Amino acid sequence: xxxxxxxxxxxxxxxxxxxxxxxxxxxxxxxxxxxxxxxxxxxxxxxxxxxxxxxxxxxxxxxxxxxxxxxxxxxxxxxxxxxxxxxxxxxxxxxxxxxxxxxxxxxxxxxxxxxxxxxxxxxxxxxxxxxxxxxxxxxxxxxxxxxxxxxxxxxxxxxxxxxxxxxxxxxxxxxxxxxxxxxxxxxxxxxxxxxxxxxxxxxxxxxxxxxxxxxxxxxxxxxxxxxxxxxxxxxxxxxxxxxxxxxxxxxxxxxxxxxxxxxxxxxxxxxxxxxxxxxxxxxxxxxxxxxxxxxxxxxxxxxxxxxxxxxxxxxxxxxxxxxxxxxxxxxxxxxxxxxxxxxxxxxxxxxxxxxxxxxxxxxxxxxxxxxxxxxxxxxxxxxxxxxxxxxxxxxxxxxxxxxxxxxxxxxxxxxxxxxxxxxxxxxxxxxxxxxxxxxxxxxxxxxxxxxxxxxxxxxxxxxxxxxxxxx
Numbered sequence: 001x002x003x004x005x006x007x008x009x010x011x012x013x014x015x016x017x018x019x020x021x022x023x024x025x026x027x028x029x030x031x032x033x034x035x036x037x038x039x040x041x042x043x044x045x046x047x048x049x050x051x052x053x054x055x056x057x058x059x060x061x062x063x064x065x066x067x068x069x070x071x072x073x074x075x076x077x078x079x080x081x082x083x084x085x086x087x088x089x090x091x092x093x094x095x096x097x098x099x100x101x102x103x104x105x106x107x108x109x110x111x112x113x114x115x116x117x118x119x120x121x122x123x124x125x126x127x128x129x130x131x132x133x134x135x136x137x138x139x140x141x142x143x144x145x146x147x148x149x150x151x152x153x154x155x156x157x158x159x160x161x162x163x164x165x166x167x168x169x170x171x172x173x174x175x176x177x178x179x180x181x182x183x184x185x186x187x188x189x190x191x192x193x194x195x196x197x198x199x200x201x202x203x204x205x206x207x208x209x210x211x212x213x214x215x216x217x218x219x220x221x222x223x224x225x226x227x228x229x230x231x232x233x234x235x236x237x238x239x240x241x242x243x244x245x246x247x248x249x250x251x252x253x254x255x256x257x258x259x260x261x262x263x264x265x266x267x268x269x270x271x272x273x274x275x276x277x278x279x280x281x282x283x284x285x286x287x288x289x290x291x292x293x294x295x296x297x298x299x300x301x302x303x304x305x306x307x308x309x310x311x312x313x314x315x316x317x318x319x320x321x322x323x324x325x326x327x328x329x330x331x332x333x334x335x336x337x338x339x340x341x342x343x344x345x346x347x348x349x350x351x352x353x354x355x356x357x358x359x360x361x362x363x364x365x366x367x368x369x370x371x372x373x374x375x376x377x378x379x380x381x382x383x384x385x386x387x388x389x390x391x392x393x394x395x396x397x398x399x400x401x402x403x404x405x406x407x408x409x410x411x412x413x414x415x416x417x418x419x420x421x422x423x424x425x426x427x428x429x430x431x432x433x434x435x436x437x438x439x440x441x442x443x444x445x446x447x448x449x450x451x452x453x454x455x456x457x458x459x460x461x462x463x464x465x466x467x468x469x470x471x
Contacts, residue, residue, distance in 0.1 A: 002092070007045075010096040014042035017088050018080055025075040025090060030420025031057045031064075031131070032447035035075055035090055042093055050097045051107050057423070057447050059134040059177055060127065060156070062098030062169045064416045065091050067160050069266075069297035074416070102172050109176050113140035118433045121146065121204040123190045123375065126154020127415045128406025128422035129210035130174065133182045135426040141433065143182045148189035149241055154212050155407075156415055158237040161270050162244060163277075164300075191378045206429050209389060209397070209404040210422055213412040214372030219365065223320025228254070228327035232263065232271045232366025239274055248278075256361020257281035260330060262317060264294040267412075268366040269304050275364060276309060283309045284358075288316040288335050288348040316348065318355055320363065329359045369412045386411055394437070395425035403429055 005013065017039035025035040034053040041050035054061050070076035070091045079087035101107050118141045122129045125147035133143045151157050152174050156165065178184060188194055199207060216231055223229065230253055238252045257279060261272040264287035276283045285304070287294060290313050294301060305311070314335040321329045334354035337346040373387035382390040382398035388411060389397055389404040397404050405425035406418040423443060431437045 065095035124210040125152035131419035132422035132426035263366040
């Protein structure tokens with residue numbers, strides 16, 4: 001596992017930052033993290049300023065530091081030093097600052113604005129809902145989040161294993177959001193425990209649906225109903241919602257010692273590594289393309305291999321086979337790569353008469369999730385692809401006063417991208433509540449162009465020059 005930087009190491013790494021005039025790394029971050037400002041402060045050992053800079057736009061900075069694939073189109077992927085070798089380790093610097101604040105020097109959080117008297121109900125306490133609630137509260141609105149599971153955090157809680165994202169990090173940052181005045185009601189499913197009319201009658205001036213991804217991609221592979229064929233996302237949820245110790249005391253699944261995992265994304269790799277830790281058995285990931293096409297974070301792929309998990313490429317299940325209702329093996333297609341599909345990846349093509357069999361005790365299937373479709377079906381909201389809630393440019397749904405953001409509008413995505421969606425939706429809700437829609441504020445302009453750039457140039461001025469500036 002990644003080991004955190006020491007104080008000396010993090011200062012040296014931050015000092016490598018080129019302090020680019022136009023920091024594309026910040027532009028590439030869905031929450032406009034002030035990378036340049038963070039590195040500038042850390043290089044001087046001023047961790048307090050560094051924390052203030054990045055907490056300004058990111059209420060889950062210790063979470064994203066650990067679970068963002070920074071090299072996959074995000075901050076580190078756009079670092080100018082990547083063209084000449086090793087990019088700045090932005091995620092590791094951010095992790096150090098977050099851990100410093102949590103463990104050594106608790107800092108005051110953002111202060112809520114003057115109370116507006118407006119009330120917003122947020123459905124879903126995942127990354128999008130939490131990020132939206134934090135920004136809405138800073139604007140002075142009253143915010144209540146309703147979460148159907150026992151713990152807040154959404155995918156960050158049950159979909160990311162403890163060894164990757166320790167629960168105490170997530171819990172701490174959720175508690176910081178709650179300390180701003182955000183109320184979180186768990187074990188409350190809107191549409192079952194609480195109706196839309198109740199939300200409105202209790203004074204909600206706006207509603208944000210941030211229910212995340214839920215609907216598992218359905219496969220029609222023969223034998224899917226055999227005992228031992230396990231849905232991957234439900235598996236991760238069962239292990240981590242209650243906590244690993246509780247799961248070990250009362251396990252839900254009989255995994256056996258020879259386990260196959262179907263899929264090539266981060267969740268498939270997380271399921272495989274979790275199964276290995278639970279059983280100490282043999283775990284093999286089966287993926288229908290090659291490693292070059294895997295959507296998983298390459299760093300996580302390397303970790304998975306280092307732990308002894310095998311990955312069998314150009315292979316896909318044809319049928320699940322069993323005896324007396326319990327699976328015993330999987331018949332596999334052998335594949336080759338054909339022409340690129342709509343995603344730009346080359347499509348897998350079955351090689352005729354090249355099937356083969358793989359023995360196993362259980363199979364965990366993790367091949368993707370679509371949006372949680374419960375509320376759009378319940379309330380008759382307009383939908384788009386895969387039952388995603390359809391929204392306009394202002395994140396408005398087809399129902400007046402109801403907004404939506406995050407994976408419930410897009411399908412499964414990254415934690416930080418869901419947070420970016422949540423913040424943008426919160427900005428639009430604020431403008432809706434305060435009749436400011438004609439004066440829309442772009443968070444990109446606000447935090448990248450104005451604050452990051454203007455603050456940088458201001459930091460370059462001497463005291464005499466600053467005295468010449470207008471008040």
